[in-house]
Amino acid sequence: MAKSTKTAGGGSPGLSRAGIVAVALELIDREGLENFSLRNLAKALGVNTTAIYWHLPGRNVVLAEVMATVIAGVTPPAQADWRAWLRLLMHNVRDALKRHPNTAPLLGAQLVSNIAASLDLVEGILAALRTGGFAGQRLVAAYNAVAAAMVGFATQELSPMPEDAPAWQAIVRARLDAVQADAHPLIAANMKLLANRAFILRWENGVQAPMDDGFDLFVEAFVDGLDRQPRDA
Amino acid sequence: MAKSTKTAGGGSPGLSRAGIVAVALELIDREGLENFSLRNLAKALGVNTTAIYWHLPGRNVVLAEVMATVIAGVTPPAQADWRAWLRLLMHNVRDALKRHPNTAPLLGAQLVSNIAASLDLVEGILAALRTGGFAGQRLVAAYNAVAAAMVGFATQELSPMPEDAPAWQAIVRARLDAVQADAHPLIAANMKLLANRAFILRWENGVQAPMDDGFDLFVEAFVDGLDRQPRDA
DNA sequence: ACCTGAACACCGTTCAAGT
DNA sequence: ACCTGAACACCGTTCAAGT
Numbered sequence: 221m222a223k224s225t226k227t228a229g230g231g232s233p234g235l236s237r238a239g240i241v242a243v244a245l246e247l248i249d250r251e252g253l254e255n256f257s258l259r260n261l262a263k264a265l266g267v268n269t270t271a272i273y274w275h276l277p278g279r280n281v282v283l284a285e286v287m288a289t290v291i292a293g294v295t296p297p298a299q300a301d302w303r304a305w306l307r308l309l310m311h312n313v314r315d316a317l318k319r320h321p322n323t324a325p326l327l328g329a330q331l332v333s334n335i336a337a338s339l340d341l342v343e344g345i346l347a348a349l350r351t352g353g354f355a356g357q358r359l360v361a362a363y364n365a366v367a368a369a370m371v372g373f374a375t376q377e378l379s380p381m382p383e384d385a386p387a388w389q390a391i392v393r394a395r396l397d398a399v400q401a402d403a404h405p406l407i408a409a410n411m412k413l414l415a416n417r418a419f420i421l422r423w424e425n426g427v428q429a430p431m432d433d434g435f436d437l438f439v440e441a442f443v444d445g446l447d448r449q450p451r452d453a
Numbered sequence: 454m455a456k457s458t459k460t461a462g463g464g465s466p467g468l469s470r471a472g473i474v475a476v477a478l479e480l481i482d483r484e485g486l487e488n489f490s491l492r493n494l495a496k497a498l499g500v501n502t503t504a505i506y507w508h509l510p511g512r513n514v515v516l517a518e519v520m521a522t523v524i525a526g527v528t529p530p531a532q533a534d535w536r537a538w539l540r541l542l543m544h545n546v547r548d549a550l551k552r553h554p555n556t557a558p559l560l561g562a563q564l565v566s567n568i569a570a571s572l573d574l575v576e577g578i579l580a581a582l583r584t585g586g587f588a589g590q591r592l593v594a595a596y597n598a599v600a601a602a603m604v605g606f607a608t609q610e611l612s613p614m615p616e617d618a619p620a621w622q623a624i625v626r627a628r629l630d631a632v633q634a635d636a637h638p639l640i641a642a643n644m645k646l647l648a649n650r651a652f653i654l655r656w657e658n659g660v661q662a663p664m665d666d667g668f669d670l671f672v673e674a675f676v677d678g679l680d681r682q683p684r685d686a
Numbered sequence: 687a688c689c690t691g692a693a694c695a696c697c698g699t700t701c702a703a704g705t
Numbered sequence: 706a707c708c709t710g711a712a713c714a715c716c717g718t719t720c721a722a723g724t
Contacts, residue, residue: 234707234708235707235708257696257697257698258697258698258699259696259697259698267708267709268708268709268710269698269699270699270700270701270708270709270710271707271708271709273698273699273700274706274707274708275707278698278699279698279699280615325558328605328608328609328612334625334652334653334655335624335625335628335653337653339628339632339636339637339640340637341653342637342640342651342653342654343636343637343638343639343640346639346640346643347639350639356643356646357646357666358666358670359643359646360643360646360647360650360651360666360667361664361666361667361669361670362667362670363647363651363652363667364651364652364664364666364667364668364670364671365606365667365668365670365671365674367609367651367652367653368605368606368609368610368652368667368671369602369605369671369675371605371609372561372601372602372604372605372606372608372609373598373601373602373605375561375605376561376600376601376604376605377601379561382513391568392567392568395568395572399572403572403576404572404573404575404576405576406576406579406580406583407572407575407576407579410579410589410592410593413589413590413592413593414593414596417593417597418575418593418596418597418600419567419596419597419600419601420567420568420570420574420575420600421575422567431594431597433590433591433593433594433597434593434594434595434596434597434598434601435597435598436594437591437594437595437597437598437679437682438597438598438601438602440678440682441598441675441678441679441681441682442602442674442675442678443678444677444678444681444682445673445674445675445676445677445678445679445681446670446674446678448674448677448678448681449670449673449674449677467688467689468688468689490715490716490717491716491717491718492715492716492717500689500690501689501690501691502717502718503689503690503691503718503719503720504688504689504690506717506718506719507687507688507689508688511717511718512717512718
């Protein structure tokens with residue numbers, strides 16, 4: 221366990237903001253968000269914990285920067301088909317989170333991570349909706365609906381499981397085994413299709429048990445429905 | 454600061470599972486999720502921290518139970534109009550989170566809280582979708598889409614702000630002030646409508662700055678769009 | 687059965703001090 | 706300018722001990 225030469229980028233002096241964030245993301249990918257701490261991060265960097273504070277003001281900012289790198293590049297290039305653009309955006313966000321699923325809880329649930337999103341993304345969504353005919357107050361409402369839809373499915377699909385997976389699996393399975401056909405007929409009738417494939421009834425997250433069908437339906441429904449809403453306030 | 458007689462329900466011996474959870478929710482409502490700890494909870498209960506462990510196995514279970522009480526009662530009674538049922542469900546979830554906004558991050562982003570949802574809710578969603586004509590694999594896909602839509606908007610709208618609100622507001626405002634009309638024309642043109650009213654461009658959460666228009670459009674778009682999707686796989 | 691008390695192995699952040 | 710070291714005020718959880 222030697223020190224130094226661990227800056228990931230290979231900067232000359234020692235630490236750098238970008239290097240710290242890169243190692244933080246590696247650490248979260250490997251060990252999970254629950255096990256991430258500035259103390260562990262400092263250890264991985266071969267440095268004293270408090271050295272981080274010279275480059276970044278605190279833990280929340282580190283996490284915001286981590287999320288910013290995760291969702292960098294999700295904004296599709298402009299195109300005439302605004303519905304296709306929105307679909308592509310939603311898929312890009314999900315794909316980005318799939319690459320770093322342990323960061324999923326940081327997106328959406330924390331206002332901190334709002335700053336992670338670029339203004340180009342905001343402008344892109346507004347441009348797509350403007351092409352679609354939305355303006356004024358309706359443009360803002362549609363923007364908020366898109367922003368929510370963009371992260372709503374994937375953050376839940378990919379949210380991490382409890383630490384002790386086997387115990388968790390046992391609880392959910394016991395719950396499913398106890399389902400009575402008279403009280404919950406549709407759950408009972410579709411048990412094989414639902415078990416570990418549906419929210420609330422699963423014991424693995426989207427990494428092990430992807431919900432592609434549900435996501436595709438969600439995207440199609442949302443974009444189709446958005447196109448059917450009135451344009452002006 | 455006397456001890457005992459703080460069980461909220463007024464149970465005879467001392468602590469009770471329900472009493473602990475009730476006080477935990479009060480504490481989170483009052484002080485926020487960031488400042489919630491089992492040690493604070495024990496103090497509020499007038500008891501040693503480790504006494505909680507006799508009634509509940511750990512922090513995560515306490516939080517799951519808290520969320521269960523928050524979303525208890527969101528499932529609407531069955532009705533013939535399945536679209537109206539879904540709309541009502543989505544509004545009920547949002548209303549429940551509005552009553553306890555500090556718990557919003559617990560819902561959706563944490564697989565733990567999955568167990569907070571009742572099987573009646575699952576059965577209700579399946580029944581509504583079955584009435585709408587969904588079956589088999591498409592039923593499961595539609596269920597997952599509904600489950601995501603149900604919590605996706607509200608959890609983000611109501612997610613808490615960073616602890617030091619003024620500093621946060623300053624950062625977001627500075628970002629908005631720096632918007633250039635040539636680089637981001639639509640943001641610039643709609644600045645007054647967007648500032649503090651849109652995701653990424655706000656500095657207050659849904660408690661201070663509700664997003665009613667965005668939520669209503671989200672609900673209408675999703676339900677309309679869902680009704681337009683093919684029913685069979 | 688229900689709770690206390692001590693202990694273990696951690697946290698984020700501040701601040702003076704080094705180089 | 707950049708990092709170390711000590712210190713402060715916390716955490717969740719385990720486990721033996723009390724009553």
